[in-house]
Amino acid sequence: MARATDNAVSMKEVLTAFLEKLKLYWSNIGCCEFMQFPFLTTVDIELQDDNRFVYVEHLKHSYSDVQVWFSDLLDMNILVWVVDLFGMNVVDIDITLQECLIKLQSYVKA
Numbered sequence: 001m002a003r004a005t006d007n008a009v010s011m012k013e014v015l016t017a018f019l020e021k022l023k024l025y026w027s028n029i030g031c032c033e034f035m036q037f038p039f040l041t042t043v044d045i046e047l048q049d050d051n052r053f054v055y056v057e058h059l060k061h062s063y064s065d066v067q068v069w070f071s072d073l074l075d076m077n078i079l080v081w082v083v084d085l086f087g088m089n090v091v092d093i094d095i096t097l098q099e100c101l102i103k104l105q106s107y108v109k110a
Contacts, residue, residue, distance in 0.1 A: 009078055015070050019063060026059035 025036060029052055067074065090098050090105070 008073065008076065012073055012076065012078065015066065015074060019066060019074075022059050022063045022066075026056045026063070029059070030056045 028034070028036060032052070088101065090101050093101060
């Protein structure tokens with residue numbers, strides 16, 4: 001169970017970072033800022049507005065596609081106590097789970 005949770009958490013972090021990069025890229029390409037794309041700085045003069053628009057639209061569509069494809073993972077609410085079971089204060093979670101968490105935190109394998 002912990003392994004599956006770790007994978008879900010890390011996958012959500014990776015996807016969120018990737019989506020933020022896509023937004024940064026389309027914003028920078030739209031404003032003719034090519035710092036992330038060194039090969040485009042040499043063709044800066046040749047890159048026409050129509051071509052930049054196509055690149056920006058492609059990045060926007062990719063962003064939308066990733067959001068749709070991974071919506072279940074991106075919308076998943078991962079509770080703090082699932083990620084850090086032993087660092088969580090019992091008082092901070094739902095009252096129905098407090099007793100179970102105390103048992104889990106105090107379980108010592110003989």
